[in-house]
Amino acid sequence: MATRGQKCAACLGDIGHRRNGFTAECHHTFHHGCVSGGNVCPVCNARWHVTVAVTVAPNPSPPARTLFAAFARRHSIFRTSGRSRELRVYDDDEPVEQPPASRVGKAAQAAENNGAVVLKTHGEYTAVARSTSRDNFAVVIHIKAPSMAENGTAVARAPLDLVTVLDVSGSMSGGKLALLKRAMGFVIDKLGPDDRLSIVSFSNDARRVIRLTRMSDYGKASAKTGVESLVANGGTNILKGLLEGAKVLDDRRYRNAVASVILLSDGQDTYNLTDWGTSKKYNVLVPPSFKRSGERCVPVHTFGFGTDHDAAAMHTIAEETGGTFSFIENQAVVQDAFAQCIGGLLSVTVQETRIVITCSHPGVRVRSVKSGSYQGLVGADGRTASVDVGELYADEERRFLLFVDVPVAGAEEDVTDLIKVSCTYRDTATRQPMVVAGEDAVVVRPELATNMEPSMEVEWERFRVEATEDMAAAQEAAECGGHAAAATILDRRQEALSRSAPGLAGDARCAALVSELRELRARVADRQEYERTGRACLFAGMRSHAQQRATSVQLLGTAAPTPTPSGLSRSLFQGAPGRAPPAPPSSSFGAVGAYATPAMQRMVASSRKKREDGGSLNCPD
Incomplete structure (x- = not known):
């Protein structure tokens, strides 16, 4: 049975003791009289395991409500803990459509014409005196992703699975919620028919507003209806929201090539954070399946909305999952902040990107690599190194600072080959693995090297x-x-x-x-x-x-x-x-x-x- 204070997802009217309702297994709440019967949610198109009979009266008697609850328990629709209900499996995601062979061929041709990842190297100096050795000689490895391949007016890109986890606690009421709804409407409009969207809202608890739905015209209309049904009340339970979002992605039967989560909150999680001495363990807010443990992790892009949000929590969630953290002090431009994030997610051109470095000269050794949040490894003997870059947006660039030891050159050695670099990745549009070789890093070895400009x-x-x-x-x-x-x-x-x-x-x-x-x-x-x-x-x-x-x-x-x-x-x-x-x-x-x-x-x-x-x-x- 639905609780008082909720809104009917069909008519948007209040649920009260005079007009009772129920919460379906997709977590949408309805007045009994607003559902015409059947086993499909009229908002998110989720298929229910139980059929709602049209004989249920708009204001059902206690026995009717009892029968519905008993039927739900008998069929294990809900797992109940206190007042919260959690759907066991979110395996009702809308199927992805396989593109026709002709479109795949055109995308592959467009991607080929557009080029591959570009790798370059820049040495600290162009020359090192022949009789001199240099420790920690700096080399920059510069990688740039290809642009988005275009075929006429169509853009060849990978479709996206996006889950938005939205704070609808009481502090989001009024103008904040109106701004969020407008921003979500913009996101929905920008998604293509092959992209899929699921919306999760959270306050004290969390609910899935719509299942993972393809953004066809009908899907967009359903998503916008779901957004308009959001109502702000209650506290802030970020973990509940992320757990619900993780379940949507973990349980899906189909998968698009790109997947991501957007989390927006304006407050502090007061349910799950425990003080440990002088600090809080913010990583408890990250569901296990979101933590980076492999090449196909799902990033959570976090947005701190206003000046009362918990920046440390939002930063930790982003850091643990490989996502970005954005601070929106001026709440009126939350739509722009979402737009920047979506602009990247809808332009992913390469995935599983990995740079491999090999020392060319037998006397050259890699000391260290400055790779920021990307995993950089140096071989035990210093002869090899690697950086796992992961996913890159169109035209996106990365620079990594590598330090190598340069030995004294031989008497006849005019040039010392320092390192060779190469890159492996998967083209997102064609799903084909690719290998590219970069520029070799070399230094000239004159008798004297003076007045060198870095x-x-x-x-x-x-x-x-x-x-x-x-x-x-x-x-x-x-x-x-x-x-x-x-x-x-x-x-x-x-x-x-x-x-x-x-x-x-x-x-x-x-x-x-x-x-x-x-x-x-x-x-x-x-x-x-x-x-x-x-x-x-x-x-x-x-x-x-x-x-x-x-x-x-x-x-x-x-x-x-x-x-x-x-x-x-x-x-x-x-x-x-x-x-x-x-x-x-x-x-x-x-x-x-x-x-x-x-x-x-x-x-x-x-x-x-x-x-x-x-x-x-x-x-x-």
């Missing part, structure tokens, strides 16, 4: 890696109350740039990263500002740089989709003594925005246009 690619990557490490150090200091120390850490990184790499001063990427460091410094220096926004901004920046993938940090009502070289909007601090002067606004600050791909930028531009055409809907924090 590679700007290497200097930039070194500065980016060190800045990311300083963000983590600043975050750790701020968590312990050392806000002045945290600010000093970020100040020193900016100062180090002019001393160690003056040639980078005019680089747009470097200027954006410096602006980001200035912004973060201002947000960690003050305890109140750190608690309100600084922690979330630091986590978002750390996660973005560790992945080299764009995340949304929406600030101050700004919503421009394309980052500017000047970096972060600093108008928040206009007039504040000791803070940076105002600069042109951008939606994703600093170098974080620099990772946005063309497909992501186009999707955000589309979202902005739709918001502007549809009028503004503001929700003050």
